[in-house]
Amino acid sequence: MTLEALNLTWFSEINAPLHASHAMIDLAIFIANDVFYLLVLFLLFLWVYGDKQLKERALRAVFFTMISLGIGFIISTFYYHPRPFVMGVGHTFIQHAPDASFPSDHMLIFSTIAWSYLFSGRKFAGSVLLILAGLVAWSRVYLGVHFPMDMIGAFSIALLVNILGIWIWKFAGQSILHTSTQLYTIVCKPLLEKGWIK
Numbered sequence: 001m002t003l004e005a006l007n008l009t010w011f012s013e014i015n016a017p018l019h020a021s022h023a024m025i026d027l028a029i030f031i032a033n034d035v036f037y038l039l040v041l042f043l044l045f046l047w048v049y050g051d052k053q054l055k056e057r058a059l060r061a062v063f064f065t066m067i068s069l070g071i072g073f074i075i076s077t078f079y080y081h082p083r084p085f086v087m088g089v090g091h092t093f094i095q096h097a098p099d100a101s102f103p104s105d106h107m108l109i110f111s112t113i114a115w116s117y118l119f120s121g122r123k124f125a126g127s128v129l130l131i132l133a134g135l136v137a138w139s140r141v142y143l144g145v146h147f148p149m150d151m152i153g154a155f156s157i158a159l160l161v162n163i164l165g166i167w168i169w170k171f172a173g174q175s176i177l178h179t180s181t182q183l184y185t186i187v188c189k190p191l192l193e194k195g196w197i198k
Helices: 003-014 022-049 052-078 105-119 123-142 148-187 189-194
Strands: none
Touching: 003 123, 003 148, 022 052, 022 105, 022 123, 052 105, 052 148, 105 123, 105 148, 123 148
16 A cells, blocks of 8 residues: 555545534634644743743743744655645535645644743643644644645654754753744833733
């Protein structure tokens, strides 16, 4: 069996049938689309109200995520793999642009952040985020906008970025943190002076 055939087989097993319950579809849509905003708010909260260590971990996760997304953009620019609905396979339950499906941006974001926290020694937070990444992967295949290989590819890229990122952060992490903190202080100076944020 070829990799593409395996991809299609896995997709057909995960993708929701037409008679799927409304509750399952609604749950999948919430996980696929809305959990992302909760993750963003979580990281913003850690950056605004956390101490130096919490700020550094949040910034590290975001920095590595930007690298992962950059790699994903380059891959999708030179290698276009159509989404399931473009190929006319499965059932699609949410609207999505017919752009490249590989690798999944959502999975890049969630898995990169999860690996970042795990590699930072935050095992509980990292494990929870990794489970969340798995749920996001399931939901987007279930709803018919991605293939399983899109998720596996993104997961692998996120892991590789974090492995290499250990050395990047070792040599440049403190400079990145210092620069980001200075910019944050300049931009949010009025709020900082009033004590609304830290």
